[in-house]
Amino acid sequence: xxxxxxPLPGSGSSYVSLCCWQNNIGERLAxxxxxxxxxxxxxxxxxxxxxxxxxxxxxxxxxxxEALARLAALRVRRLDPRExxxxxxxxxxxxxxxxxxxTCRYKVLEDGRRQITAFxxxxxxxxxxxxxxxxxxxxxxxxxxxxxxEIPSDTxxxxxxxxxxxxxxxxxxxxxxxxxxxxxITNLGQREALERLAHLFCELFLRLRxxxxxxxxxxxxxxxxxxxxxxxxxxxxxxTVHVNRTLQQMREQGLIVWKGKTLxxxxxxxxxxxxxFNPNYLHLNHSGESLPGDEIP
Numbered sequence: 001x002x003x004x005x006x007p008l009p010g011s012g013s014s015y016v017s018l019c020c021w022q023n024n025i026g027e028r029l030a031x032x033x034x035x036x037x038x039x040x041x042x043x044x045x046x047x048x049x050x051x052x053x054x055x056x057x058x059x060x061x062x063x064x065x066e067a068l069a070r071l072a073a074l075r076v077r078r079l080d081p082r083e084x085x086x087x088x089x090x091x092x093x094x095x096x097x098x099x100x101x102x103t104c105r106y107k108v109l110e111d112g113r114r115q116i117t118a119f120x121x122x123x124x125x126x127x128x129x130x131x132x133x134x135x136x137x138x139x140x141x142x143x144x145x146x147x148x149x150e151i152p153s154d155t156x157x158x159x160x161x162x163x164x165x166x167x168x169x170x171x172x173x174x175x176x177x178x179x180x181x182x183x184x185i186t187n188l189g190q191r192e193a194l195e196r197l198a199h200l201f202c203e204l205f206l207r208l209r210x211x212x213x214x215x216x217x218x219x220x221x222x223x224x225x226x227x228x229x230x231x232x233x234x235x236x237x238x239x240t241v242h243v244n245r246t247l248q249q250m251r252e253q254g255l256i257v258w259k260g261k262t263l264x265x266x267x268x269x270x271x272x273x274x275x276x277f278n279p280n281y282l283h284l285n286h287s288g289e290s291l292p293g294d295e296i297p
Contacts, residue, residue, distance in 0.1 A: 046069060046072040046073050046076075046099055046149070047065070047068045047069040047071065047072035047073075047097075048211075048212070049098075049099070049121075049122040049123030049211040049212065049213070050068055050072065050097060050123045050125070051065055051068055052123065052210060052211050052212055053123040053124075053173070053210055053211050054068075054166070054169040054170075054172075054173070056210055056284050057168070057169045057172040057173075057283075058165055058168060058169050058172075059165070060165055060166070060169070061165065063163075064163050064165050064166050067159055067162070067163065067166070068166070071097070071149065071151055071155065071156075071159060072097055072099060072149045073149070074149065074150075074151060074155070075149060075150045075151070076099070076147060076148070076149055076150075077147070077148050077149075077150050078145070078146065078147050078148075079142040079145070079146040079147075079148070080142065080145060080146075081142050081143060081144055081145060081146075082141060082142060083141065083142050083146075084139055084140065084141045084142075085103060085126070085140040085141065085142065085146075085148065086127075086136055086139065086140050087136065087139045088107070088108075088135075088136050088137060088138055088139045089135050089136060090135065090136045091134065091135055091136075092127055092130040092131045092133060092135070092136055093131055093152070093153060094127070094131065094150050094151055094152050094153055095125060095126065095127050095128055095130075095131070095150075095151045095152075095153060095156050096125070096126040096127055096140070096148045096149070096150060096151070097124075097125050097126075097148060097149040097151060098120050098121060098122050098123065098124045098125075098126070098146070098147075098148055099122060099147040099148060099149055100122055100145075100146065100147040101122070101142065101143070101144040101145050101146035101147060102119060102120065102121055102142075102143040102144045102146070102226055102227070103119075103120045103126070103140055103141060103142050103143055103146055103148075104116045104117075104118060104119050104120065104140070104141060104143050104231070104235075105117045105118040105120070105126075105138050105139070105140050106138065106139055106140075106141060106234070107138050107139070108139070114234050115234060115237070116231060116234040116235040117138065117181070117184065118177075118180065118181070118184070119143070119204065119227070119235065120140075121204075121207060121208060121211065121213065122211055122213065123210075123211040124173075125170070125173060126140055127140075128156070128170060128173070128174055129174065131153035143226065143227060143231065144226045156170075172283065175283070176281075176282060176283050179281040179282070179283065180203075180281060180282070182281065183199075183203075183281045187199050187200070187236070188236070188237045191275070191276065193236065193238045193242055193243075193246045194246050194249060194250065194274065195274065195275050195276060196236040196237070196238070197232065197236060197243070197246055197247065197250065198250070198255065198271050198272075198274045198275035198277070199275035199276070199277050200232070200235065200236060201225075201256065201263060201265065201271065201275075202265075202268070202271055202272050202275050202277040202279075203277075203279075203282070204223065204225070205221050205223055205265060205268065206279055206282055206284065207282065208223045209221075209223075210284065216265075216268070217268070219267065219268070219269075220264070220265065220266050220267060220268065221264070221265045221268050222262055222263065222264045222265070223262070223263060224261050224262055224263075225258070225261060225262070225263040226261045229243045229244055229247070254266060255270065255271050255274060256271070
């Protein structure tokens with residue numbers, strides 16, 4: 001038996017997997033599960049962002065957390081920036097958990113124009129229910145160097161059947177994802193360019209703070225923003241030139257400071273006022289409370 005980091009043919013990505021000399025498929029799967037347990041124990045932080053996110057909705061037991069840690073370590077894939085996780089037209093069959101880095105959902109028109117429909121950060125789950133469809137209706141690509149866990153859909157179903165807490169927490173993530181999509185539509189349809197960018201920055205700050213990747217409170221905040229002005233343009237529906245001018249305007253008004261890949265918001269409440277931002281669509285008001293009938297050991 002041996003452990004290998006295997007390259008994915010035809011791309012720069014790789015899989016962390018366990019190989020054994022036996023040809024028996026049952027033995028190979030058993031070894032892979034054993035390796036996932038070892039990996040989860042050795043690297044408990046792999047599922048930390050996901051656990052922190054789900055605990056915004058409900059309290060998770062130690063058994064739930066261990067199950068999520070094993071899930072995050074089962075099959076790990078690494079991708080380079082601009083490499084696709086999956087493309088429109090592909091047949092979905094697994095769920096993707098973002099472990100490190102940023103990715104995005106996007107659509108491309110026939111003439112090459114691209115619309116980013118969501119930014120995904122560590123702790124986010126992609127394609128939770130897509131496996132019931134015959135093909136992907138959008139693409140997902142890495143924005144930064146990216147590490148994801150690829151989770152077979154059957155494994156997700158088994159986990160949700162075994163844990164009502166995880167099942168309901170994943171329902172919550174799906175509903176928040178739908179609410180966020182509605183807010184992005186409103187952003188594109190009704191807000192001005194400055195309001196769109198301000199709204200996006202407010203949203204990213206709250207989402208990153210939940211998973212421990214942003215510093216500060218309402219008085220001032222900072223977080224890593226590893227996106228380009230072109231990608232901001234693709235997400236907010238304005239030209240790259242307009243994004244550049246709007247960012248300059250935001251700097252002049254003291255709304256943001258962008259140094260390298262770090263975005264600083266001197267006053268979050270002021271930026272929220274400018275953006276007409278209401279965080280209710282993120283549904284972060286549960287604060288890890290137990291649901292009716294929950295019994296957490």
